[in-house]
Amino acid sequence: MTSTTSAPPAQQPKSRPGDRIFAGTAKGAGILILIILAGVAVFLISESVPALTAPADEIPGDGGLASYIWPLIFGTLLSATIALLVATPLAVAIALFITFYAPRKLAAGLGYVVDLLAAIPSIVYGFWGIFWLAPRLVPFYRWLEENLGFIPFFVGPVSSSGRTMLTIGLVLAVMILPIVSAISREVFSQVPTLHTEAALALGATRWEMIKMAVIPYGKSGVIGGSMLGLGRALGETMAVAIILSGSAAGITWALITSANPQTIAANIALEFPESTGLAVNTLIASGLALFLITLLVNMLARWVVSRRADFSGAN
Amino acid sequence: MAKRIDVSDLDIYYGNFKAVEGVNLSIEPRSITALIGPSGCGKSTFLRALNRMHEVIPGARVEGKVVIEGQDLYGSDVDPVDVRRQIGMVFQRPNPFPTMSIYDNVAAGLRLNAKKTSKSDMDDLVERSLKGANLWNEVKDRLNRPGSGLSGGQQQRLCIARAIAIQPEVLLMDEPCSALDPISTLAVEDLMMELKEQFTIVIVTHNMQQAARVSETTGFFNLNGVGQPGRLIEYNPTEKIFSNPDEKATEDYISGRFG
Numbered sequence: 001m002t003s004t005t006s007a008p009p010a011q012q013p014k015s016r017p018g019d020r021i022f023a024g025t026a027k028g029a030g031i032l033i034l035i036i037l038a039g040v041a042v043f044l045i046s047e048s049v050p051a052l053t054a055p056a057d058e059i060p061g062d063g064g065l066a067s068y069i070w071p072l073i074f075g076t077l078l079s080a081t082i083a084l085l086v087a088t089p090l091a092v093a094i095a096l097f098i099t100f101y102a103p104r105k106l107a108a109g110l111g112y113v114v115d116l117l118a119a120i121p122s123i124v125y126g127f128w129g130i131f132w133l134a135p136r137l138v139p140f141y142r143w144l145e146e147n148l149g150f151i152p153f154f155v156g157p158v159s160s161s162g163r164t165m166l167t168i169g170l171v172l173a174v175m176i177l178p179i180v181s182a183i184s185r186e187v188f189s190q191v192p193t194l195h196t197e198a199a200l201a202l203g204a205t206r207w208e209m210i211k212m213a214v215i216p217y218g219k220s221g222v223i224g225g226s227m228l229g230l231g232r233a234l235g236e237t238m239a240v241a242i243i244l245s246g247s248a249a250g251i252t253w254a255l256i257t258s259a260n261p262q263t264i265a266a267n268i269a270l271e272f273p274e275s276t277g278l279a280v281n282t283l284i285a286s287g288l289a290l291f292l293i294t295l296l297v298n299m300l301a302r303w304v305v306s307r308r309a310d311f312s313g314a315n
Numbered sequence: 316m317a318k319r320i321d322v323s324d325l326d327i328y329y330g331n332f333k334a335v336e337g338v339n340l341s342i343e344p345r346s347i348t349a350l351i352g353p354s355g356c357g358k359s360t361f362l363r364a365l366n367r368m369h370e371v372i373p374g375a376r377v378e379g380k381v382v383i384e385g386q387d388l389y390g391s392d393v394d395p396v397d398v399r400r401q402i403g404m405v406f407q408r409p410n411p412f413p414t415m416s417i418y419d420n421v422a423a424g425l426r427l428n429a430k431k432t433s434k435s436d437m438d439d440l441v442e443r444s445l446k447g448a449n450l451w452n453e454v455k456d457r458l459n460r461p462g463s464g465l466s467g468g469q470q471q472r473l474c475i476a477r478a479i480a481i482q483p484e485v486l487l488m489d490e491p492c493s494a495l496d497p498i499s500t501l502a503v504e505d506l507m508m509e510l511k512e513q514f515t516i517v518i519v520t521h522n523m524q525q526a527a528r529v530s531e532t533t534g535f536f537n538l539n540g541v542g543q544p545g546r547l548i549e550y551n552p553t554e555k556i557f558s559n560p561d562e563k564a565t566e567d568y569i570s571g572r573f574g
Contacts, residue, residue: 104373194410198474201368202424202481203400212423216414 044288051281060271060279069286071250075165075261076290079240080233082169082255087177088226094177095184096210111185118178126242129171134162134243141166141256152253159258163245166255168263171239176229183228187221188214220305227301231294240266264290318384318484318515319344320365325379326544327357327364329372334360336544338379340534347507347516349526349553352536353568357545358519359407361536362487365517366402367395383484400428403478407490409470411462411477418458420473421445424481440480448476449506468499475506479514486510488518492525504529523569527557535565 056064094114098107138160145156153166191214199209240263252259262270268283275283320342327335335357342348350358363369364377367388381388388398403424411420421441425432432440441458445451450472454465462473471491478486488507492500500522507516507529520526526533533556538545549562560566 192410194406194408195412197368197371197406198410198412198477199423200371201366201399201404201406202427202477203396204427205396208427212427213412216412219414 041291044284044291047281048285048288049281050278051285054278054281058278059282060275065282065285068282069264069289071261072264072267072286073289073293074251075244076234076263076265076293078253078255078261079165079168079172079244079263080230082166083172083176083233084226084230086170086173087180087229088222090173091177091181091225091229092184092222094181095188096214098181098185099188100206100210100214111182114178114181116178117174118182122175122236122238123242125171125175126239129167129239129243130163133171134164134167136162137164137167137170138162144256153255155254156257158256159245161245161258163243164256164258165244165260168240168244168260169255171243172233172236175236175239176232179232180222180225180229183225184218184222187218187225191217223301223304227297230297234290234294234297235265236263237265237269241269320485320515320517321380321382322365323380323382325361325364325377325381327360327369328376328378330374333544335364335536336546338547340547340550342515342517343532344515345511345513346531347511347518347529348532348534349530350517350519350534350536351521351523351526351568352545352548353538354521355541355545356536356538358534358536359489360545361547362489362517362519363404365485365487366404367398368404370395400424400481401483402485402487403481403483405471405474405478405486405488405491408494409467409474411465411470411473413461413463415462416459417445417454417462417465417473420462421476421480424477428481444476444480445473447479447510448472449502449509450476466499468495468502471495471499471503472506475503475510479510483514485515485517488516490519490521493521500525523557527553533557535560535562535568537564537568 051059051065054065059065059068061068094110098111098114102110138158141154141158141162141164144154145158148154149156195213195217196209199213204212244260244262244266245258251261264286268287271279272283322338322340322342325335325338326333338361350362352358360369365381365388369375369377377389379389383401387393411417412423415423418441421444422437425437425440442451442455445454450469453469454473462470465473471494475486475491492503495503504525507518510516518526518530530553532550533553534550535548535556536545537548549556549560549565551561555561556565557569560569566572
């Protein structure tokens with residue numbers, strides 16, 4: 001092999017049509033996603049420009065764009081945060097129960113039922129929330145006001161209809177529960193037997209095994225799942241539009257009164273049919289804000305997940 | 316520390332399938348006992364029955380007795396968690412916890428057993444265990460790095476350090492070198508020779524030279540055919556097994572005339 005005088009031409013790997021077609025299709029699909037995303041961003045920005053440049057007194061609400069959108073952003077984040085705080089621990093507990101505790105038959109059935117929650121249309125959740133859940137929460141809210149009223153979240157007066165920020169947070173929690181628990185279940189069931197057995201062989205009880213091997217391994221997956229859930233909660237429209245008795249309450253931390261900030265998505269749905277001209281641009285500008293928030297949330301989630309990539313167990 | 320194990324009439328099942336049948340043997344303390352035999356003969360299953368890891372698999376169960384210094388491991392009042400704290404295990408593939416640092420891996424078992432250990436005691440124990448596993452010099456400068464960043468042989472020694480850190484009575488090793496290169500294998504074998512001063516060691520191996528090199532006593536498992544339960548064919552001093560075994564099947568197996 002050392003005696004070759006003229007170096008042979010670099011061997012071209014034989015290209016097969018099947019490979020080329022597949023590579024092209026995959027590349028095309030990837031590029032298409034970017035184009036769609038860019039298209040949405042361009043549309044939102046260009047349609048928002050009139051609202052962004054308009055004088056403050058022409059914006060609905062007379063306070064300028066920032067004071068119009070800011071309470072909506074606040075309402076969106078507040079309702080989604082409540083939903084996430086309620087849903088994540090519950091979803092993780094359900095996932096752990098299904099994966100490690102429930103007898104196999106029950107586990108399959110239970111997993112199916114939780115997945116079914118995801119199939120319920122959001123408008124149905126809206127009706128369920130307004131007719132069933134909200135009235136039943138009112139006595140609980142009264143109790144909260146009487147006993148925990150010193151906490152800013154629970155100051156009165158309690159809404160008599162129950163259509164409050166806390167109610168919508170709870171409804172959103174139920175709505176995002178299936179996705180968070182489905183993804184948690186998936187990652188928990190993928191924990192290698194090697195790791196669970198390593199923990200058990202050290203004399204770990206089942207709960208200790210979960211703490212030692214399962215949760216650390218599944219953590220990034222759970223975070224990813226809750227971020228997907230958060231994305232859904234941030235963008236949820238119909239259920240919020242129906243349930244929340246939104247008013248121009250501005251920024252308030254009170255969760256159980258009848259004065260609540262509206263969310264961006266619900267506000268767009270409610271206002272759009274009666275809007276013309278600059279009012280439409282204003283709504284689109286609020287949509288742009290929602291787009292940026294979800295983008296930010298996703299980047300944050302990725303950063304959280306990648307921060308301890310060394311220890312993720314993926315290597 | 317090291318304790319004697321007496322097994323009598325042990326049958327091991329996966330659901331309705333009888334995987335191992337009628338095992339009787341006594342394992343001496345402070346010695347290495349090797350279990351050899353063809354794949355699927357039940358030697359790993361038997362090993363896992365010694366620290367009640369077998370029953371982790373759904374439907375798996377055991378009939379018979381495993382007695383360690385007078386205590387029946389399968390007594391009705393015995394908690395499998397306690398059994399596993401007394402009987403450590405090293406697996407076929409190195410399995411340090413990937414989410415933990417080297418230090419935390421070694422400390423993991425200690426944290427389960429004794430909730431309140433001072434930082435300095437813990438440091439001592441981690442150092443002693445890593446030294447016991449001949450790994451200290453290689454990792455002392457990177458104790459806070461993930462254990463999964465080590466080489467295969469180092470990872471396996473880390474797992475041994477983790478197992479000996481809780482000071483078990485017995486150390487079970489399920490083909491601990493099968494995923495390692497010859498140099499790492501030698502390191503682990505040297506380590507086993509040191510560890511037997513303190514522990515009772517039972518090792519499952521496919522490597523007959525390894526069994527001959529390290530063990531005092533060897534058990535040969537075999538099965539009559541597919542779907543038949545595995546049996547302990549012969550249990551004798553290693554020298555005898557490899558020079559003049561009692562059973563024809565043992566001789567066939569170790570001389571490669573098997574099957």
